[in-house]
Every structure is written in structure tokens, then in C-alpha cells.
Amino acid sequence: MKIRATFIIAALLVFCVSHARAGQESHEEKPYFEYVIEHISDANEFHVFGDVHIPLPCILYAKDRGLDVFMSSAFEHGHKVVNGYVLDHGDVKRIKGWSENMGVHHIERTGEEEGSEARFAFSDGKAYELESPGHFLQPTSWIDFSITKNVFTMLLASLILFVIFFSVRKSYEQRDGQSPKGLQSFIEPIFTFIRDEVVKPNIGHHYEKYMPFVMSLFFFVLICNLLGLIPFFPGSANVTGNLATTAALAFFTLIIVTISGNRHYWQHIFWMPGVPVPIRFMLAPIEFAGVFIKPFTLLIRLFANITAGHVIILCLVGMVFILGDNGKNLGGVISGSFLTVAFVFIMNLLELFVAFLQAFIFALLTSLYIGAAIEEHH
Amino acid sequence: MTGTLGAVGAGLAVLGAGIGIGQIGGRAMEAIARQPEVTGDIRTTMIIAAALIEGAALFAIVGAFFF
Numbered sequence: 268m269k270i271r272a273t274f275i276i277a278a279l280l281v282f283c284v285s286h287a288r289a290g291q292e293s294h295e296e297k298p299y300f301e302y303v304i305e306h307i308s309d310a311n312e313f314h315v316f317g318d319v320h321i322p323l324p325c326i327l328y329a330k331d332r333g334l335d336v337f338m339s340s341a342f343e344h345g346h347k348v349v350n351g352y353v354l355d356h357g358d359v360k361r362i363k364g365w366s367e368n369m370g371v372h373h374i375e376r377t378g379e380e381e382g383s384e385a386r387f388a389f390s391d392g393k394a395y396e397l398e399s400p401g402h403f404l405q406p407t408s409w410i411d412f413s414i415t416k417n418v419f420t421m422l423l424a425s426l427i428l429f430v431i432f433f434s435v436r437k438s439y440e441q442r443d444g445q446s447p448k449g450l451q452s453f454i455e456p457i458f459t460f461i462r463d464e465v466v467k468p469n470i471g472h473h474y475e476k477y478m479p480f481v482m483s484l485f486f487f488v489l490i491c492n493l494l495g496l497i498p499f500f501p502g503s504a505n506v507t508g509n510l511a512t513t514a515a516l517a518f519f520t521l522i523i524v525t526i527s528g529n530r531h532y533w534q535h536i537f538w539m540p541g542v543p544v545p546i547r548f549m550l551a552p553i554e555f556a557g558v559f560i561k562p563f564t565l566l567i568r569l570f571a572n573i574t575a576g577h578v579i580i581l582c583l584v585g586m587v588f589i590l591g592d593n594g595k596n597l598g599g600v601i602s603g604s605f606l607t608v609a610f611v612f613i614m615n616l617l618e619l620f621v622a623f624l625q626a627f628i629f630a631l632l633t634s635l636y637i638g639a640a641i642e643e644h645h
Numbered sequence: 646m647t648g649t650l651g652a653v654g655a656g657l658a659v660l661g662a663g664i665g666i667g668q669i670g671g672r673a674m675e676a677i678a679r680q681p682e683v684t685g686d687i688r689t690t691m692i693i694a695a696a697l698i699e700g701a702a703l704f705a706i707v708g709a710f711f712f
Contacts, residue, residue: 464689564700571703628696 329409469634485630492622508574517562658705
């Protein structure tokens with residue numbers, strides 16, 4: 268009975284696949300890869316499904332206007348101008364030199380104009396030049412402090428960490444001397460594993476000073492990776508797959524290693540002992556570049572691993588849409604979903620492993636670099 | 646043509662990573678066969694080394710995005 272049922276299901280599968288054909292994109296639908304890019308990038312709203320969006324606050328500061336705070340639903344998906352700000356394909360931009368009496372409230376589209384590199388908003392036949400938010404190296408007339416998907420998820424991850432660790436601390440205080448119970452017994456092996464296998468052997472003496480930093484790093488990266496794997500609302504943001512987030516974490520590592528470097532550390536970089544003098548001149552620039560390259564590898568490794576995993580899963584899920592020709596070919600949809608469910612399940616298991624592994628590797632390499640910086644002469 | 650150049654570069658990078666991680670896996674298995682009681686340590690070290698090599702390969706893939 269079981270074997271016959273498997274044969275029937277296999278025959279149905281073959282029948283479906285033989286009727287499936289790879290869909291061609293029609294004129295009004297975007298190529299699937301744009302959906303992939305949309306899912307792994309940051310945005311000012313959570314796109315739950317279909318037409319359901321959860322808007323997030325936009326916090327924008329312009330030098331002449333002051334602070335503007337409003338929900339991103341005010342943009343009405345890029346058709347409205349809100350206090351001079353427009354949505355240009357998902358990015359918030361400002362109309363250059365905007366003043367209230369310019370009288371532009373709706374825009375038809377945004378795009379580029381011939382002869383200029385800047386982006387323009389087109390409304391009623393007129394083109395208004397748009398400017399991006401300024402940052403440290405390139406200031407413009409306004410700054411963007413919005414709560415985007417990534418910021419929201421990072422705040423959520425911090426909140427989760429606070430809740431978990433404060434409750435574990437309370438259990439430790441109340442159950443002093445007793446065996447751990449509940450959340451405490453879940454966190455304790457992970458915590459002691461990181462302390463005894465990662466922090467203590469690599470940092471050596473005075474490891475307690477660096478424990479809070481390495482622990483926070485590990486758990487923050489872990490929770491953010493795990494939240495990125497959940498496909499629906501509280502977790503669908505790709506936080507650690509964002510260069511800015513991983514750059515900030517690697518920047519902290521760089522600062523802490525540079526500040527805690529002792530005399531021997533700097534000596535080994537610029538004037539290393541035990542090496543003939545001409546070679547010291549050759550090695551010093553390379554070692555100095557290494558000071559910056561090591562955190563840079565941390566950044567790239569985490570970013571690429573997490574983003575690659577998300578892209579693979581999104582492309583596999585896209586097989587359903589591609590084989591089913593965006594819903595027009597039912598046989599394709601069914602066979603696509605058989606393929607997709609199996610592969611995406613396996614890929615998600617692998618991604619779970621990668622989430623833990625990358626958090627572990629980030630913490631391990633950070634402890635190694637800190638340990639190298641504070642190592643005493645032997 | 647530039648699009649395929651990036652893809653070829655990324656494929657070569659994965660080739661290097663595959664060889665490297667394959668070597669690590671093979672040596673780890675030999676080591677476990679020689680001394681089964683340190684399987685835990687060898688397994689941990691193998692995973693760490695594999696993650697570092699994969700980091701290098703992903704460097705190349707990220708570079709391939711620009712071409």
C-alpha cells in the first residue's frame with residue numbers, strides 16, 4: 268500500500284513536470300531577481316505579503332526645516348511628496364531647495380534625465396532634482412535618521428537580549444546554589460562554552476575585561492542572524508547581511524583592539540624583533556595594512572555568508588514563480604513547490620548552521636585579535 | 646561580456662574553496678581514524694578552518710559582484 272502510494276505520487280510529479288515550462292517574463296511583471304534584491308535590502312516599511320505593508324517611522328532632519336517625523340505610509344508608495352521628501356524606488360530623497368510654496372504635492376515617477384547624473388522627480392511636466400541624505404564624508408542639506416527595517420530589527424534583537432539576560436540573571440540570584448532551571452539551563456551551556464572555549468584561551472589574562480564585549484557581539488550577531496531567517500513580520504529583515512551593520516561591528520573590534528594594544532603589539536607591527544632590518548621596512552606597511560584588513564575580513568565574511576544564504580533561499584522559492592509562470596501554469600506551480608519545499612528546507616537547515624557558525628567565528632576571531640593585542644612578552 | 650566575467654571569477658573562487666575545504670575534511674577524517682578519542686577537538690578545529698577558508702572564497706564572490 269505504501270509503495271503503491273509512492274508510485275502514484277511519483278507519477279503525478281512526472282506528469283506535472285512534463286507540463287511545466289520555464290515562464291517568460293511578461294511586460295508588466297518585474298524580472299524575479301528584482302524581488303530578490305528587494306528582500307535582501309533595507310526599506311522604510313515591512314512588506315508582509317501582497318499589498319499589506321507595515322509602515323515604519325521616518326525621522327528626517329534638514330538644516331533649514333528642522334526635524335520631520337512621520338510614518339512612511341504618508342509617501343503612499345512613492346506618489347506623494349511629504350514636506351519636500353519623496354520616495355525614489357524605495358530610497359527617501361529630498362527635492363533640492365524645497366520650500367513650501369513650490370506647490371508640488373504629487374509626483375508621477377522618479378528617474379534620470381539626459382545629461383545629468385542626478386535623480387529627478389517628475390510632476391506635471393516639471394523635473395525636480397533630488398538629493399540623497401548626507402553622511403560623514405559627503406554632507407548635504409539633510410540627514411536621514413529613519414527607523415528602517417534593519418534598525419527596527421536591531422532594536423528588537425537588543426530588546427530580546429535584554430529580556431533573556433535580565434531574566435537569567437534574576438534566576439541566578441534567586442536560585443543561588445541550586446541547579447539551573449528553564450531559560451537559565453538553556454543559556455548556561457552556550458555562555459560557558461563561549462567563555463571557556465573562545466574567550467579564556469584566546470585572551471588569556473584579564474579576560475573578564477573583554478567578556479561583556481565579546482559576549483554581546485556573539486549573542487547580538489546570533490539573534491540578528493536568526494531573526495533574518497524567519498520569513499514573516501518580526502523577523503524578515505536581513506540585518507547582518509547589510510554592509511553597514513557588519514561594518515559597525517567590525518569597527519568596534521578595530522577600536523577595541525587598537526585601544527588595548529600594548530607596546531609589544533605595536534612593536535610586532537612596525538619594528539618586529541627577530542627579523543633583518545631591511546625586511547622590517549618591507550613588512551611594516553603590510554602589517555599596518557593588516558591592522559585594518561583583519562576587521563575588514565570579519566565584515567565581509569559575515570556579510571557575504573548571510574547574504575548568500577538569503578539569496579539562495581529566495582531564488583529557490585522563486586522557482587515556484589518561475590516554473591509556474593507567475594501563476595499561469597498550475598502544473599509548473601505544483602512541481603515547483605515540490606522542488607522548492609525540499610530544497611528550501613535543506614537550505615534553511617544549512618542557514619541555521621551558518622547563523623551559529625558565523626556568530627561563533629566572529630566572536631572567535633575578535634577574541635584572537637584582542638588576545639594578540641594584549642599578549643605579554645614571553 | 647562583463648557579466649559573465651564576474652560569474653567566471655566567482656566560480657573559480659568556489660573551486661579554490663572546494664579544494665581547500667575538501668583537503669581539510671580529508672585530513673580531519675584521517676586524524677580521527679588515527680586517534681578517535683580527540684574526535685571532538687578535531688571536529689571543532691575543522692569547522693573553524695572551513696569557515697575561515699569560506700570567508701576567503703566569499704571575499705572573491707563579493708568582488709565578483711562588481712563585474
